[in-house]
Amino acid sequence: MLKPFSLFVGLRYSLARKHNLLLSFVSLISMLGVSLGVLILIVAMAVINGSITTLRDEALKSVPHATVSGSDLNQNWTDVRSLALNSASVLAAAPFIEGEATITHQGETGFIRVRGIDPKLELPVNESARSVFQELITQLNETENGIILGAQLAGQLGVYSNTDVSILGLRSLLDRQLDDSLGFDVLGFADFGLYGNNNIALVKLETAQKLFENDPGVSLQLRLRVDDVDNAGQIASEALADAPQLEVAPWNAVQASLFNALNMEKFLTTFMLLMIVVIGAVNIISTLVMVVSDKSADIAILRTMGASRQTIMQIFILQGLVAGTIGTGIGAVLGVGLANNITNISLGLERFVNSTFEGANIYLLSHLETEVNFMEVYI
Structure with missing residues (x-):
């Protein structure tokens, strides 16, 4: 050629x-x-x-794929959850509330974020599939005042399993209502990722509602798990298109600055x-x-x-x-x-x-x- x-x-x-x-x-x-x-x-x-x-x-270990909030969720979160799950792209949905609080153990005090969850609905929506975490969620469901701490947070406070800690909501602390503190039994420690290991604690949803009942800034929300993390916001918005009064915040909006x-x-x-x-x-x-x-x-x-x-x-x-x-x-x-x-x-x-x-x-x-x-x- x-x-x-x-x-x-x-x-x-x-x-x-x-x-x-x-x-x-x-x-x-x-x-x-x-x-x-x-x-x-x-x-x-x-x-x-x-x-x-x-x-x-690491962020998704503590931040939901998408968070749904609205003033009516306290009463109708089950209906909203069912609506979200009608979408094939929404894999799971679970209610939670989250607020700031103080944790005290043997004179050591730290500021944390207490997240109240429904143990029966938490596992499908959580990124962690480790058997240890599953056992801790099962124990949390069976106890009244159990608490699961981030591994780094437990190390900072010198807390071990089966020890007692005291939790006080930040609003109650600011209002000097120190009698509102609740005692908890530490069930164990979990990996909440880089952004949660040093400040997240899990308790039952009903217990968290009692802890933050005087804080108007804390309300019930839904966390969604979707099949496409990169398009979590679009998937959640389309799934809840029939409920325009609800606000959807995808994980990449929560961590947008980073x-x-x-x-x-x-x-x-x-x-x-x-x-x-x-x-x-x-x-x-x-x-x-x-x-x-x-x-x-x-x-x-x-x-x-x-x-x-x-x-x-x-x-x-x-x-x-x-x-x-x-x-x-x-x-x-x-x-x-x-x-x-x-x-x-x-x-x-x-x-x-x-x-x-x-x-x-x-x-x-x-x-x-x-x-x-x-x-x-x-x-």
Whole structure:
């Protein structure tokens, strides 16, 4: 099969052994610059994507997929729940109330969020499917004043299972109604994620209603679990379209400030690292200028043979495309490979130096998590 003249000559120049050592060195550096830029860009985007996914999963351990609120829910929450469950995209729904309170144990006091739940309806709507959590919910259903604490909160207060704690609603504290405090028996500890381990406590719905009966700012709400977390708001709104008086708040609206900041960081990081790739491309262009100067005699011969200016230009453009494509391909392959193994690499380095690079008590994430988006790699 015959190849076009410019394609044949361009590939010949690209793949032939170069006798100009300086030109060969500059070409290699330009190609490596593109490869390095693409590699760093892919790894950085994978780390940010992994961090966003991990933080989202941690947030959903304590934040509902969608929260439904309204003044009439205290009386008709069962009807609203049935209406929501009529949608095939709503997997589960359960009532809850949540308010701020103080917890006291042996003189240690802390501020927490007390969430009252219906133990019979809680498990299907909760992200945690661990058997330990299921056993705790079963115990909560069987006790009158049981309480489940976040693991970090229990550590801060020095609380153990089967110990007593005292809970006082924040409104009662502000009104100095200290007699409204209730005693609870700690049933155990649960994982409520990064945003709930240090301040969430679960009690029965009826007990929480009694605890916050003097707080007008605390009212019954519904939490929904849907099959598509990213479209939770739209799914909940469509499921409750026949009840326009209700307000729907998806999880990404509750945590909007955090995830907006992460997405902005992703955009800025991508933009800055993309400049490295641009610099590599500029280096390839400068290399082509040197190639044109080096091949001036060849160009003169080609022009004498009848080659047009456009044909000559296509020859050297093709040579630049070959260098850029090879550099991009090498960077993409190495970048994807490094991104998929960066967690294992970081853990291996920690074991090798016998030290921890990241600590959960300092950073939100204790280890790097990556997620390669192949559409982003392709783009």
